[in-house]
Amino acid sequence: MNTSEEKVPRRPVPAGAGRAPAHAPAPETPGPPPSRTPAVRGRLRARADVRNLSLLGVLAALVAVGALTRPEQFLSVQNLQLVLTQASVIGVVTVGVTFVIIGGGIDLSVGATVALATVWATTVATQEYRLGGILLCALLVGLGCGLVNGLLVAFGGMVPFIATLAMLAAARGLALQISQGGTQIVSVPSVLDLGRRDAYVLGVPPIVLVFAAVTVTGWLLLNRTTFGRRTVAVGGNPEAARLAGIDVRRQRLLLYLLSGLCCGIAAFLLIVLTGSGQNTNGNLYELDAIAAAIIGGTLLSGGRGTVTGSVLGVLVFTTITNLFALNNLETAVQQIAKGAIIVVAVLVQKGHKS
Known part of the structure; x- marks a missing residue:
């Protein structure tokens, strides 16, 4: 018995339908949502500008108080040079401490390192x-003290807090041992x-010029280099920075080396x-530097x-110290004012973080 096959009608297939066109675009895959990093950076930059303007306002208010209470002494060229000179030493230290804190660390040994x-x-x-x-x-x-701190924190x-606290004690002890508790007088004329x-440049002490150079270098390093971006990334989220x-x-080792160099x-x-x-x-440079960075x-x-904010913080604290000295106020009141600030x-x- 012959079986007949049932014929099913087929639809005509267009030519070329079985293969993809030679220049067909690749199918689109859903990608990640657009990043909001530029907007976040813009808000943070605007907030930093507002804070710096606020610090400038505080500094202007302190200058006004000095001009009202001791106009002849406070506004004299010699006193302004003294304020900038006193701010220069702690200001250089503060620049290095600022980098360490932004990178998620802390350095309590800066004062002892300076002494040593x-x-x-x-x-x-x-x-x-x-x-x-x-x-x-x-x-x-x-640099040696910064290297030890960096090795203990980054690789140890x-x-x-503990590593730099240990360095604080060790550096103070070594400085005491070397000096035998005395004062070593410098006899080098060129120093x-x-x-x-006579060495002032247009009325500006060389110490202040060095401070200005360190400040500009630190600003460029933080805001215009890969090193600065990596510092912010490591301080913000170390794990995300590692995955990136x-x-x-x-990076942490370099940050402590930078602090030691300062x-x-x-x-x-x-x-x-x-x-x-x-x-x-x-003495107490670590507290002054950290405090200046915080208010900055x-x-x-x-x-x-x-x-910039950290340097303004140094100028605010130095001006307060100068005002208290000119008005014969007690050191205890000065410390209370700094603590309140x-x-x-x-x-x-x-409040901003919340």
């Missing part, structure tokens, strides 16, 4: 190498000449300013901060 660098650089053996030897020694001591896994009025290909440990520069400026080295130098808008948790700055930061 001044003592080591003013020994009789070091002074035999004249100005170059003193400067190089101060820089190397600062120690908490920055002492830098602190005299950033060597977090190396301490070495500040130590040399202090030697020029005082003409001596002693183990009590740099640097977050203690890391990930945000500006060099720090508390207000932290509360303002907390």
Whole structure:
């Protein structure tokens, strides 16, 4: 018996339907939503500008108070030079501390590092190498302390607070041992000449010029280089920075090296300013630097901060100290005022973060 196959009608297939066109576009895959990073950066930049303007307002108010209470003394050229000179040493330290805090760390050893660098650089053996030897020694001591801090934090896994606290104690002890508790007088004329009025450039002390150069360099490093962007990334979210290909440990090591370098520069400026080295130098510099960075808008948790704000914070604190000295007010009241300013700055930061 013959079986007949049932024929099913087929629709005609257009030519070329079985293969993709030679120049057909690839199918679109849903990508991530557009990033809001530029908008966030814009808001943070605007907020930083507002904070800096506020600090300028505070500084202007302090100048007005000085002009009203002690116009002849406060507004004199000599006093303004003194304020800028006093702000220069702690200001250089603050620039380095600002980078460390933005990177998510803390450095409590900056004052002790400055003391150790001044003592080591003013020994009789070091002074035999004249100005170059003193400067190089101060820089190397600062870098050495920063290197130890960086290795302990980045590669040793120690908490920055503990590591730098240990360095604080060790550096103070070593400075005391080297100086034997005494004051080492500098006898190198080329170093002492830098602190005299004959060396002023258009009425500006060389120490202030160095401070200005460090400030500009720090601003460019933070805002115009990959190093600055990596610092913010590591401080904001270390794990995300690691996944993005950033060597977090190396970055933290570099940050502490930068802080140590700033301490070495500040130590040399202090030697020029005082003409001596002693183990009590740099006392409470760590607190002044951290406080200046905080009121300048640097977050203690890391990930945000500006060099400009930190420098303005240094100028505010230095001006307050000068005003209290000119008006013969007690040091205790000055410390209370500084503490109140720090508390207000932290509360303002907390409000912005919320």
